[in-house]
Amino acid sequence: MDYQLVLESLMKMSKILININELSEIEKYRKIGISNFLFAVKDYSIGYEAFDLKDIPDDVYVYLNRVMDTDAIDSLKKRIDEFKRFKGIIFEDVGVFNIFKSTGIPLIWNQVHFAVNYNSINFHLKNGSASAVISNEITETEIDEIINNSVKPLILPVLAKNNIMYSRRTLLTNFNKYNGLDEKKEAILNEKITNNKFLAKETEYGTFIFNNEYFNYTKLIPKYEDKVLYFLVLNLDLSVEEINNILNGKKFGNDGFLNKKTVFKLEDYK
């Protein structure tokens, strides 16, 4: 690989923000040039491998993606100081923003499915959020429009199994109990009419359902490299090597909604 290519690859990797499933991954990621890490936090996150606060290294981002109830927000308020060593908090619930807004910790708005227009994103950016994570159910044209009109650099997810449902119910436990099946906290739900498979993961805080296939927007990296804060990778089950290969062009996953505009009025449905 010539010097220019190495440099481009390192630049790209320096813009990747990736979640960690095992602490041992960190060194492996560093070796391929990735140095921005995201940790889901036990009791305040759902769907991803979560860590006790004490086990999370300094200078990383933390992912608080639960819709917080009273107990969760009360508990979080008592632990504000424990978060001050982190690079930033990616939050789902605006209650989290409210309790951290005066701490100086960079806060990143990630209300899944809601960051689909630049007016709402800019509102959050002008009112204290350091950045926002763009939602995944929009077209490339819409992504363009949002990135080009946002008042601060945003985070664009480029590789993930998209979260498509978050239920407070323990859906797998309920079904297993009703049918006398063994306890199971993870399963595939296969919808055969439309040929969609979904990955359901359950914890005490509810059931998080993902599309079972990764979307892969890595082809957008060159286009937005100078415009975004990070490219987000939310990894559930890929090895560091596989991630590296995909980021370097290996064909993988699908195009999600990049070229598929959703409709909502029956007269628009063709």
Next chain:
Amino acid sequence: MENIELLAPAGSLEKIKYAFMYGADAVYFGYKDYSLRANAKNLSREEIKEAVLYAHNLGKKVYVTVNIVFHNEDFKGLIDYLKYLSEVHVDAIITSDVAVMNIINEEKIDLCIHVSTQASILNYEAAKFYKNLGATRVVLAREASRKDIKRIKDETGLEIECFIHGAMCTSISGRCVLSNYCTNRDSNRGGCAQICRWTFDYEDNGKLITDKPFSMTPKDLNMVPFIKDMMDVGVNSFKIEGRMRSIYYVSTVILIYRRLIDKILNNTLTEEYQRYALNILNRVANRESTPQFFDKLPGVEEQYYLGRDEVSNQDFLGLVIDYKDGIATIEERNYFKIGDNVQFFGSETETKNYKIEEIFDEFDNQINEANHPQMIVKLHVPFELKKYDMMRLKVFDI
């Protein structure tokens, strides 16, 4: 007890009139754009104006849903529309998008902001966030517990609106795009295809775990046993779901809750009435209903396991269109015949049992049955009825 409001869904002017007639204090509905029931009838701008005038003449309120999750293209015309809603004096809009709230503030549009349940508010800090944006009311997530509601009320002083009856999403509202994936219809812009009511193969490592289809369909919400408790923890507005439901469904549900709330406020609520209310409400819907998150986390009993289990209801037999000199003129809705035991009910008519002994057609010819939808028939009814009272099959005693 702070102002208590019974809030009803209304997908048309006709439903608005029935909602108020049967005891609602306020109604909510949407316009053809910007509203989450994109494929409902919805109201035109002129009809919104008419609805507000009609409501305000009765001393009642009108809230308009502006509750889609906006994409950039959806903002077209929004400022003019919000100004129009202000000009015709709607009492509030219901929205979850901060951009809409921001527009109202920046453009100084005189509109009250109620934060939609789509915002998934379960804690007082989130409620404070929206209070800072000018919201006067929060519609809490259906997942809110007694404790969540009380803390939000105590810490914010905001008006609290909670759903008390009707369909539930499996997901936390707004946190689902199953429909987008399976049908390309955007659930957060009103296109939800209700995929959570479908069934799925249940698999692990490419193999079926069981032959039984996986289902995650929730039963409907029914808060009859907890209305008093909800009042005690500070709920102001008791909201019924169902902008696309029939006038019979909406009228029946509103009337049951109207009387329930009044009995609680008058200290005359009895266990008998609660039992009766539950019977009627379970009968009028096509799904079973149950309390869900208020007192515990829903478990096995709060959902279905066999996919759609919905039974069509043909209890609504006729609408009273006139009553004079002991003769009720009825517009038929479902088949009935001589010998049937029925009940009449209405907003000002106590529910009364009646056995059909004779039926006359509109030309006063005696007939044995009413078997054509909307046919006009007459019955001798010895007690007074009012126009828009309803006749249903008698299933439960009063």
